Amino acid sequence: MPANMPRRVKWRKVQKGRNRGNATRGNTVAFGDFGLQSLDLGRVNSRHIEAGRIAATHFLHREGRVYIRIFPHKPISSKPLETRMGKGKGDVDVWTALVKPGTVLFEIGGVPKEVAKAALLRIAHKMPVRTRFVQRRHGL
Structure with a gap:
């Protein structure tokens, strides 16, 4: 069974x-210092999340910490190719x-801003939605 x-x-x-609508929860950087925030509506599947995690940890050489802020809860079903309609979902x-x-999709902590930005850019290339780089806002 896959982890995601x-x-x-x-x-x-x-x-x-x-x-x-827009996100009312999970829209601020909570665990790390820098984050990757979605600009679009969309579905991010477990393969996208895993590809992003691998890209970030590979780039960071296991320094710092990568936080995954989303979890794939929704199952998407599909019928095989060249199958007639009917016979159930x-x-x-x-x-x-x-x-x-x-x-906020991913967060990174424990590394300088430039390194975090480069790692989050690598994650962003794996995502099916447009994203932007955000920082933790202190004092709120």
């Missing part, structure tokens, strides 16, 4: 739903995290 999926779920398959294909504008 829930251990137990109440329902194996869920309805599509709608992803609307398809199997779960991938697990995704629904991301809104303002959601």
Whole structure:
């Protein structure tokens, strides 16, 4: 079982739903000193998250700390190619995290600003949404 999926779920398959509005929670840098904030609505799946984590840890040479602020809770199902319609909903294909504008995706701490910015840029290239670099705001 992949690490980036829930251990137990109440329902194996869920309805599509709608992803609307801006992030009201999880929109500030909380654990590290610098973060990667989403500018778009979208779905970030477990493969994107893992690719970003590997890119950052490889660049940082295991210095500092990488915090993953999103978790893929939502299962996305799909039917196999060249399958006729009907016969029920398809199997779960991938697990995704629904991301809104303002959601902090990753954080980095324990490294200088330039190093963190370069590492977060490498993560940003792996993400399916537009992102920006943000810093922790002290005194709030």
